[in-house]
Amino acid sequence: MAPHRLPVSARAAHLRGVAKMTSSSLNQSKDEGNNPTPDPVMETRAQLDALDDQLIALIRQRAVISAAAQSARIAIGGSRTDLARENRIIGRYHQALGSAGRDIALNLLHVCRGHIFRTPAAKPRHAFLGPRGTFSETALLTLCHPEDGSQVAMPSVDAAVAAVRSGEADDAVIPAENTVTGPLYASLDSLALGTPPVTITREVCIPVHFVLAAVPGTRLGDVRTVATHPQAHAQTLTWLKEHLPGVRYQPTASTAEAAQALLTSDARHSAAICSSDAAERYQLNVLADNLSHGPQAHTRFVEIARQATTPAVNPTGNDTTSLVLYTGHQDPLAVIDDLASHQVELIRLHSRPDAATIPEGGYLWLDCRGHIADRRLSRAVSQLKRRGKLTVLGSYPTV
Known part of the structure; x- marks a missing residue:
């Protein structure tokens, strides 16, 4: 039997219908390729990214307001930080979020005190045992770049530690121990006693070499009085007994203070035991060098910060x-x-x-x-x- 054939007009209509269906199917497949099924992981990550953007904006806003509050306190004679308030903030976060909340609060306070979003007025203040030219300053510059904040000379170790506790300084570098004379108990006592607590963040050991310096025109035979820090005196006592027996010793708060004092008094018969840097800074003549006990003399310095605001x-x-x-x-x-x-x-x-x-x-x-x-x-x-x-x-x- 011959196959049944549709009339030409009917076959044409049938082919147009098939073509339309095929085109519709192709368009549907194309649309589906351009609009894939939503990925729930990507959607939630996008939400988290949006929340992070909001948190960062809020933290930056808090840092600005915190800086304004700090400036207002300083303007009326207060300290840079309000310890009682910071402790309340830490307690609030800890109560709400547990131990992780305490860490969040500490880091938040760290940010708001200018340690990340720094402005010229919020650069950190690094305290050290002064004046300029001490080994403490050398240790500080070993740990911190000179342009990373300001260096603040303090008259004593106790004053440097107190500056950190009060918020006047962000950190401080103080001597802790010498390889010849042992521990500096004044430093240990300052760190161990008193509130709020401080924390040690880094340590550095630097070689210690002493010179005998005096104002221009003074000769070694003219020296009747030698001034220096007690630790430096103990480290150079052997040299003094050999080269300047019977000389009078005058203790000072630091070796650089002894050098600086020569410029403000009748120092024709006086000398200072200090670093070569201090002698150069205060334009003194070096009468003798290598006064310490051999090349192995080192002093260990520690950098401290306030415990409550230091991660x-x-x-x-x-x-x-x-x-x-x-x-x-x-x-x-x-x-x-x-x-x-x-x-x-x-x-x-x-x-x-x-x-x-x-x-x-x-x-x-x-x-x-x-x-x-x-x-x-x-x-x-x-x-x-x-x-x-x-x-x-x-x-x-x-x-």
Whole structure:
């Protein structure tokens, strides 16, 4: 039987219908390719990005308002920071968000004090034991670029630490220990005692070399009085006994202060033991150099900041943790045993006596190898807390 054939007009209409359907299907496929099914992950990430943009804008706005509040306080004679208010803010975040909230508050305060969104007026202030030309200034410039904020000379270690506590300075660099004469107890006491607590953020060791300097025209045989810091005097005593026996010693707050003082008095028979930088700064003549005990003399300096507004320093693998245990009359050997039982290496131990100037009844200063985040050290600290009040002064790297 011959196949049934549609009339030409009918076949044409049929083909047009097929073509229309095919075109419609192709267009639908094309549309579907241009408009894929929404990705829920991408949608939520876009929402999070939008929230982050809002948070960043709010934080920047808070930083501006915080700077205005700071300027208003300073204008009426107040300090740069309001410690009571900052502690309330930290407590509020901690109560609302737990331990993570405390970290958020600390970082937020850090930002609002000008550490990230800096303006020329909000650059950090770095305190050091002055005047200009001290080894403390050298240590500070080793840690901080000269253009990174301002350097503020302080008349004493206590004044430098107090400036950090009050918010007058953002941080300070002070001497902690010398390889010849040992620890500087004035520095340790300033850090261990007083409130609010401070934290050590970094340490640096620098070589210490002394010169004997005097005003132009003074010769070595003319010197009757030598002025310097007690630590410098102790480190150069052997040289003094050999070359200037019987000379009168005048203590000063720093080696650079001794050099500076020669410019403001009748100094024809006086000299200062100071750094070569200080001698050059105050335009003094060097009568003798290499006064210290050999080339191995170094002083260790620590950088400190206020604990409440300084985020913890992350482990570097080359860290020291400083602890202060207010022991009263406890046996230091028992404390050493506690550390040894957790295989914690003790680098330094300093015992301060029971004295009227230490109301806590004395303390032990412990420098341990490692970071507080290390499991063994963390467990050792927990055990030491059972012996009395313990303060962690920071886990920090050596620069």
